[in-house]
Amino acid sequence: MVSLVIIVALSVLAYFASQMRAAALAAGGATLRARPTFHGYLAFVVALLAGLVALALAGLTPALPALIAAPAAAAAGGIAVFLAVSPVLRARVIFEKIVLAVLILASAIAIFTTIGIVASVAVESLHFFQQVPMQSFLFGTDWSPTAPVPSFGFVPLLTGTLLITVIALTVAAPLGLLSAIYLAEYADLKTRAIAKPLLELLAGVPTVVLGFFAALTVAPFIKTAGAAMGFSIASESAMAAGLVMGMMIVPLISSLSDDVINAVPQAMRDGSYAMGATKSETIRKVVFPAALPGIVSAFILAISRAIGETMIVVMAAGLAPNLTFNPFAAVTTVTVQISAMLVGDQEFDSAKTLSAFALGLTLFLITLALNIYALRVVRKYKEHYA
Amino acid sequence: MNDMTFKTVFTPPQPKILATNPAKIIAEGVDVYYGEKHAIKNLSLTIPDKAVSAFIGPSGCGKSTFLRSINRMNDTIPGCRVTGVINVDGQAIYDPSIDVVDLRARIGMVFQKPNPFPKSIFENVAYGPRIHGLAKDKTALEQIVTESLKRASLWDEVKDRLHQPGTGLSGGQQQRLCIARAIAVNPEVILMDEPCSALDPIATARIEELITELKEKFCIVIVTHSMQQAARVSDLTAFFHLGILVEAGDTDEVFTSPQEKRTHDYITGRFG
Ligand SMILES: Nc1ncnc2c1ncn2[C@@H]1O[C@H](COP(=O)(O)OP(=O)(O)OP(=O)(O)O)[C@@H](O)[C@H]1O
Numbered sequence: 001m002v003s004l005v006i007i008v009a010l011s012v013l014a015y016f017a018s019q020m021r022a023a024a025l026a027a028g029g030a031t032l033r034a035r036p037t038f039h040g041y042l043a044f045v046v047a048l049l050a051g052l053v054a055l056a057l058a059g060l061t062p063a064l065p066a067l068i069a070a071p072a073a074a075a076a077g078g079i080a081v082f083l084a085v086s087p088v089l090r091a092r093v094i095f096e097k098i099v100l101a102v103l104i105l106a107s108a109i110a111i112f113t114t115i116g117i118v119a120s121v122a123v124e125s126l127h128f129f130q131q132v133p134m135q136s137f138l139f140g141t142d143w144s145p146t147a148p149v150p151s152f153g154f155v156p157l158l159t160g161t162l163l164i165t166v167i168a169l170t171v172a173a174p175l176g177l178l179s180a181i182y183l184a185e186y187a188d189l190k191t192r193a194i195a196k197p198l199l200e201l202l203a204g205v206p207t208v209v210l211g212f213f214a215a216l217t218v219a220p221f222i223k224t225a226g227a228a229m230g231f232s233i234a235s236e237s238a239m240a241a242g243l244v245m246g247m248m249i250v251p252l253i254s255s256l257s258d259d260v261i262n263a264v265p266q267a268m269r270d271g272s273y274a275m276g277a278t279k280s281e282t283i284r285k286v287v288f289p290a291a292l293p294g295i296v297s298a299f300i301l302a303i304s305r306a307i308g309e310t311m312i313v314v315m316a317a318g319l320a321p322n323l324t325f326n327p328f329a330a331v332t333t334v335t336v337q338i339s340a341m342l343v344g345d346q347e348f349d350s351a352k353t354l355s356a357f358a359l360g361l362t363l364f365l366i367t368l369a370l371n372i373y374a375l376r377v378v379r380k381y382k383e384h385y386a
Numbered sequence: 387m388n389d390m391t392f393k394t395v396f397t398p399p400q401p402k403i404l405a406t407n408p409a410k411i412i413a414e415g416v417d418v419y420y421g422e423k424h425a426i427k428n429l430s431l432t433i434p435d436k437a438v439s440a441f442i443g444p445s446g447c448g449k450s451t452f453l454r455s456i457n458r459m460n461d462t463i464p465g466c467r468v469t470g471v472i473n474v475d476g477q478a479i480y481d482p483s484i485d486v487v488d489l490r491a492r493i494g495m496v497f498q499k500p501n502p503f504p505k506s507i508f509e510n511v512a513y514g515p516r517i518h519g520l521a522k523d524k525t526a527l528e529q530i531v532t533e534s535l536k537r538a539s540l541w542d543e544v545k546d547r548l549h550q551p552g553t554g555l556s557g558g559q560q561q562r563l564c565i566a567r568a569i570a571v572n573p574e575v576i577l578m579d580e581p582c583s584a585l586d587p588i589a590t591a592r593i594e595e596l597i598t599e600l601k602e603k604f605c606i607v608i609v610t611h612s613m614q615q616a617a618r619v620s621d622l623t624a625f626f627h628l629g630i631l632v633e634a635g636d637t638d639e640v641f642t643s644p645q646e647k648r649t650h651d652y653i654t655g656r657f658g
């Protein structure tokens with residue numbers, strides 16, 4: 001921490017020293033290749049980067065004391081630039097190159113991390129598929145990883161996931177879309193300024209809170225309501241989880257759809273009004289079709305969010321891998337089983353543990369496909385108004 | 387009593403065109419405000435039927451604002467307020483009993499920037515007839531679309547691609563598509579806000595030809611920055627300056643012997 005402060009201070013010092021030296025050269029009648037501030041910027045980044053690299057190295061090699069190495073490196077970098085200041089130094093060009101390199105590095109770190117995660121999941125999945133044949137995983141209808149003779153049939157998890165997602169969408173699609181249309185087309189500025197942040201607040205509720213709301217409020221309510229009508233419903237049900245998950249993705253759908261509806265140019269609406277169309281005709285026949293591709297991609301993003309959600313399902317839908325489409329039965333999902341497989345003590349190479357990676361990979365491929373599809377839809381939409 | 391006040395402010399000589407053509411739109415003492423901004427000040431103007439009237443004037447003088455108040459498109463702008471009387475066929479269009487949707491079906495508009503819907507060429511033109519139920523069946527609808535495209539002199543260019551998107555046309559073609567869309571509902575009045583500002587001389591000439599043709603049936607109002615265009619196509623010219631209607635009269639009169647010095651300076655390009 002102390003060394004970080006020293007590095008920054010030295011870098012600032014280097015900035016002023018080099019900048020003033022370049023300014024003095026310019027005042028002395030020399031024509032510089034770059035303005036004095038760029039000499040300063042160059043000194044600043046070189047000193048800062050040298051210091052940071054030294055700091056990192058010191059962290060890796062205990063023999064190197066950070067408090068000495070880092071400031072020394074920073075000072076060396078700053079002095080090097082200071083001495084290099086001359087009319088022919090192309091300070092601006094070099095500075096821009098360094099900035100570019102830093103930007104590339106930042107995005108490379110993010111990309112390689114993703115690749116690394118996917119690769120490690122893929123490798124562990126391969127180990128799993130050495131123990132369990134792929135077709136019995138993909139097409140098996142029995143998921144009982146802890147039975148004496150374990151069975152890893154993925155189908156009940158997929159149907160559970162689909163069932164809950166469908167329930168969630170049935171709730172969220174109309175609610176989200178209608179509130180988006182209200183916000184974008186009907187609400188006045190004041191209402192919008194209040195309602196939109198409130199809706200988005202719903203997206204900020206931690207899913208674990210939504211989860212116990214589902215388990216402790218919604219599920220018992222469904223159970224008593226069912227009992228009143230003469231059905232017996234499990235206290236954990238796909239319905240409870242799906243309903244609450246629907247509430248979770250309402251703000252996602254409404255906020256994204258509101259944005260795309262707003263992005264439809266006002267000129268389209270004016271064109272329709274000028275033809276003598278009413279407001280609802282304009283929305284139905286011009287605004288909505290124009291925004292449709294964007295709305296579809298909002299839905300797809302919401303679906304992948306629902307598929308990946310774990311907390312609500314763990315708490316409200318249960319752990320029972322039932323192969324059913326009955327919304328009032330207990331089901332389980334891919335994400336829930338991933339967390340279940342990794343909880344508790346386990347040997348790392350058992351088929352049970354490794355199955356989590358296979359499930360993760362499958363889930364990743366499903367959401368990846370959905371996201372790629374969404375991106376393509378969005379791109380098509382952009383071309384529309386280009 | 388209101389009569390007295392605005393007549394003393396502005397007493398136009400009666401344009402000859404109004405002797406031959408009946409009045410279609412009569413504005414009396416119209417003021418338009420955008421919030422605090424007073425964009426049109428006490429404007430009175432009579433627009434003849436079956437003729438072309440041109441609005442000219444420097445940028446920001448209120449031409450579009452007044453044009454939009456004729457079909458009440460100003461209603462869609464938050465904070466915009468119109469006072470005074472505008473009569474179309476003797477009917478006060480700002481009267482609370484007036485149905486705006488109905489009014490706009492009678493008064494078509496072509497915007498400065500072409501704004502075709504992101505639908506097919508056919509659907510663009512069929513839009514108005516569909517919502518107003520003007521076609522009994524598919525054949526009748528096709529008939530209207532074909533007819534409108536022909537009148538907008540776009541038919542030959544698009545007859546083989548009616549089901550491709552209207553947004554894929556060139557700027558000039560899009561503008562003619564918007565004109566076809568506007569005339570498909572058979573409006574009585576067509577308002578055109580600088581319809582040629584983005585067009586090349588050839589497309590401009592075609593639209594001017596079209597305007598001259600359309601005035602046989604419709605009352606046309608056009609906003610333009612081109613003096614030549616106003617002189618070529620219009621029968622009546624109205625010169626706006628800073629929200630005030632400075633002068634209105636027969637186009638040949640206004641261009642050869644303007645009554646006001648400001649008009650003279652503007653049309654001779656000596657406006658400071
Ligand atoms: N939506 C609006 N909100 C506030 N002020 C506006 C609005 N539209 C126009 N104005 C103002 O009203 C005045 C008249 O504008 P208008 O668009 O009618 O001018 P115009 O004569 O059509 O100009 P141009 O030739 O540049 O199109 C301008 O001063 C403009 O700034």
Ligand SMILES: [Mg+2]
Pocket residue numbers: 449450451579609
């Ligand atoms: Mg204008």
